[in-house]
Amino acid sequence: MPRTTTPSLSSFHSPQQRVQHSPSRRDAVTTLLGLAGLAAFAALPQAALAQGGGWPEHAIRVIVPFPASGATDLVARVVAQKVAHELGQSLVIDNRPGAGGTIGTAEAAKAPNDGYTLLFTTSSTHAISPHLMPKLAYKADKDFTPIAHVADAASVLLVTPSLPVKNVQELISYAKANPGKLNYATSGNGTIVHLNTAAFAAQAGVQLTHVPYKGTAQSISDLATGQVHMLFDSIPTGMPHVASGRLRALAVTSEQRTKLAPDLPTIAESGLPGYSSVTWFGVYGPAGMKPELVAKVNAAFNKAIQTPEVAANLAKLGADVAKPGTPAQFADMVKADSTRWAKVIKDNRITLE
Incomplete structure (x- = not known):
């Protein structure tokens, strides 16, 4: 069996890289995974009663296009714990790894836009891979509904x-x-x-x-x-x-x-004014989601990342919670990030070869 290593958040943008974990953090990572996983997969009746009728009426599928126990997966599960409470329904994490996250991302793009399928992803699939893998099965800027910026890892x-x-x-x-x-x-x-x-x-x-x-x-x-x-x-x-x-x-x-x-x-x-680079984590839905659904999901994630518990658990994984914002602000951030990396990739003739 391979050794477990710390989630290397700095390698999220790689279309080929698998995330690793450190033996020194094995117990902490396992604990976080277990706690968040239990919360993510268990419905919360009290919250459901408070929420009332209407969406969501059943569990919500959250596609994570990276391996289970990887850093993106762990971050998603930590946040899902609180989002499930806010929405009153379980968030079922569905890991769909492969091709640097692009396989699961393409699957999310084809899902119904009824709010019951979300994508939890990183800079890799939406700001970098489109410039390194021109034959992607999705268009990052057209096939998704931006919902929420969740966290950043420097x-x-x-x-x-x-x-x-x-x-x-x-x-x-x-x-x-x-x-x-x-x-x-x-x-x-x-x-x-x-x-x-x-x-x-x-x-x-x-x-x-x-x-x-x-x-x-x-x-x-x-x-x-x-x-x-x-x-x-x-x-x-x-x-x-x-x-x-x-x-x-x-x-x-x-x-x-x-x-x-x-x-x-x-x-x-x-000494290098303007230099900035983080791996961001964010939530998308398929293109064409109704604005009222987008607003509900955005509000739930924004509230979740403002809790001290989520901030503390994400810090253990090497991530800072994002400043709560609107879907439009998230979209603008991703667009700027994509534009910047496109230039770096082109100017330095970077390829996957």
Whole structure:
């Protein structure tokens, strides 16, 4: 049996990458999965009585286009616990993994738009894969109804301790003085780790050499010994190595500092204004959902992510809850994210090969 590793939230954008979990967090992850799963699959009679008649009259199917026990699945189940309470019906998580999330996403696009099938997904399927996989069986901007922005997961910029840099500005200066000599690890072509670094190098005006691995966990040892020099990793998997002294953390990729690593500056405030990258989690329905249904689902998810319990449990998985917003705001955010990654992919000629 393969070892269980921490959900690597920084690799969600990969059309090929499977999410892993850390042995050090196995008990916490299992507990979260069990608690959220029980809540998600069990109807709540009291809430149902309070809700009254009308939609939803029975369980709601939530397609998660990634594997069970993966990071997206865990995030979905944690939030589903509270959403089920708000709506008065069970939310049945239906994992449909494959092809980087695009198989389950395509299935969700073809479902009835009656509010009984939802899609819980990430940046991968709607902001990145459309630019890497032109023959998708769905159109991200036309085949879905945007509903709610749920959470974001930032990445952390890590370097090998042997590199004589203490911050982002020193890293950029060192890279400029040694063009092409610094290499960076990724979890594969087209992953968010790859895109984060390509965007960083382009904005900083430096030349870096790409060294793809099958997963970021496999690159940690090489990073610690200096065989590779830098890596954008998820906060839960990267920071324990920083605490032990094996790696050095320079900054986080989010627009604002994250509560998950409050002492680390953002890359934007460290010398690259405007740099920002997170893996977002969000909820969609099939195209053409009635506005009143969209409003109900949006309100339920917004209320769920404002509870301290959900925020705390998502933090254990490396995610910050999103600011509650409207479906239109979610759609605008995804459109901007998609446009930005399309440019990075095109300018750097990134492919899955």
